[in-house]
Amino acid sequence: MPKYLAKVKVMLKKGILDVQGKTVENSLRTLGFDTISNIRIGKYITFEIEAESLEKANYVANTATDKLLYNPNIETYSYEVDEILEEK
Amino acid sequence: MKFAVVIFPGSNCDHDAYYALKHNLGFEVTFLWHKDTTIPNDIDCIILPGGFSYGDYLRAGAIARFSPIMREVISFAKRGGLVLGICNGFQILTESQLLPGALLKNYSLKFVCKDVFLKVINNNSPFTSFMKVGDVLRIPIAHFEGNYYADEYIIKQLEDNEQIVFQYCDEFGKVTEDANPNGSLKNIAAIVNKNRNVLGMMPHPERYCDPILGGTDGKLVFMSIVNFLNKI
Numbered sequence: 592m593p594k595y596l597a598k599v600k601v602m603l604k605k606g607i608l609d610v611q612g613k614t615v616e617n618s619l620r621t622l623g624f625d626t627i628s629n630i631r632i633g634k635y636i637t638f639e640i641e642a643e644s645l646e647k648a649n650y651v652a653n654t655a656t657d658k659l660l661y662n663p664n665i666e667t668y669s670y671e672v673d674e675i676l677e678e679k
Numbered sequence: 680m681k682f683a684v685v686i687f688p689g690s691n692c693d694h695d696a697y698y699a700l701k702h703n704l705g706f707e708v709t710f711l712w713h714k715d716t717t718i719p720n721d722i723d724c725i726i727l728p729g730g731f732s733y734g735d736y737l738r739a740g741a742i743a744r745f746s747p748i749m750r751e752v753i754s755f756a757k758r759g760g761l762v763l764g765i766c767n768g769f770q771i772l773t774e775s776q777l778l779p780g781a782l783l784k785n786y787s788l789k790f791v792c793k794d795v796f797l798k799v800i801n802n803n804s805p806f807t808s809f810m811k812v813g814d815v816l817r818i819p820i821a822h823f824e825g826n827y828y829a830d831e832y833i834i835k836q837l838e839d840n841e842q843i844v845f846q847y848c849d850e851f852g853k854v855t856e857d858a859n860p861n862g863s864l865k866n867i868a869a870i871v872n873k874n875r876n877v878l879g880m881m882p883h884p885e886r887y888c889d890p891i892l893g894g895t896d897g898k899l900v901f902m903s904i905v906n907f908l909n910k911i
Contacts, residue, residue: 607828610788610862659745662738662774664781665828 595640595648599670601661602633636660639675648672680908682708682901683722685752687743692729692765692885699888700726704901713746724761724904725752727768729821729883739782739824740770749775761805761904762877766822769869769879778872778879779837780829785822786862792821794894795860795882797868798848801841804871805907806878809899815852816845816896818882820860825881827863827870837870845869845880 603609612630619627638655642648649672661668682700686693693710700708711718711725713732718725732743743749749771756762756777764772772778785791799807799814810816829837837843845868849858859866861881869880884897 607783608786608862610784610786614788659741660737662741662781664773664779664830665783 592641592643594675595642595645595672596675597638597640597648597652597655597670597672599636599638599652599656599660599668600633601636601656601666601668602631604665604667607665640672645672645674648674680707680723680905681721682706682724682726683711683718684708684726684728685711685713685748686728687713687730687732687746689732689734690728690730690767692767692883695883696726696728696765696885699885699897700901703888704898704905706901706905711748713743713748715748716751718748718751718755722755722760723908724763725755727752727762727764727771728885729766729768732767732771735767735824738770738774739767740772740774743767743771744774753777756872756877759874759876761908763806763900763904764877764879765883765885766820766825766881769881770824772877772879777877778870779833780827780870782824782881783826783828783862784824785826785860790821790823791825791860792819793860794819795868796848796850796852796858797845797882798852798854800843800846803841804844804875804878805904806869806871806900807844807903808907808910809903813852815848815850816899817850817887817894818884818897819886819894820882822861822881825861825863827861827867827881829864834864837867838865840873842870842873843867844871844878845882
């Protein structure tokens with residue numbers, strides 16, 4: 592069965608103060624990066640899926656993310672799924 | 680009348696809650712294990728204790744929410760059973776959608792461990808039935824993610840339905856920005872669900888049930904529960 596690689600990005604919703612991002616931003620500014628602003632820190636999650644088709648793999652990635660990987664109250668997510676091509 | 684305290688992997692206030700209920704207050708209490716798939720019929724109130732269930736991996740409470748016992752706790756709550764979530768227990772309740780909103784990292788980005796003052800905003804709940812509105816309690820907090828957040832619509836609902844139970848305040852009962860230890864919207868320290876049988880609070884009442892530990896205001900929460908149960 593083909594294997595797929597899912598890459599899920601979870602970010603805090605716009606408008607929710609990202610205190611971690613703010614602190615990192617302050618640090619970078621202290622280091623002289625005064626052109627940097629609006630740092631947001633999120634999560635990047637990857638996993639492999641065995642599925643018959645890309646469509647089915649997408650479905651699994653989507654439902655898994657919906658069910659556990661993100662919290663709709665405070666976060667948004669996007670994801671990509673690509674087939675893992677075996678080296679021959 | 681009987682309490683049950685759930686133990687998740689990483690819970691660390693489970694024994695404190697058990698001790699306070701049994702030895703400081705003299706109530707009947709038992710433990711439930713995260714893998715349990717039933718709740719004994721004689722349980723009146725379930726406590727989700729503080730700690731770091733599943734290491735707070737992914738999000739605090741996110742994984743505990745899917746442990747076998749939580750299926751039972753959710754149906755217990757839907758049947759009207761009393762559920763009290765303390766600290767990590769509050770986080771599990773929001774992740775389980777038994778309570779609205781979420782708990783973000785503290786505004787200071789620091790783990791805050793200290794006594795705070797709580798103002799009783801309403802006593803129309805089993806968890807505050809033994810208190811008067813406006814009473815000020817002194818109870819400790821110990822958390823990194825206690826910054827209560829919900830969108831405007833939910834906050835309005837919480838206010839309209841009188842679901843805000845405790846607010847962080849100063850020692851005189853004034854709800855001020857300075858008295859807010861973690862950045863919670865509206866200084867929210869505890870909320871109850873619409874049906875008023877599920878309460879989540881960041882402060883630890885079980886830690887202030889014994890004078891030797893520095894305070895006894897926490898007893899009022901558990902005495903309220905028993906007061907409520909005695910009346911029905």
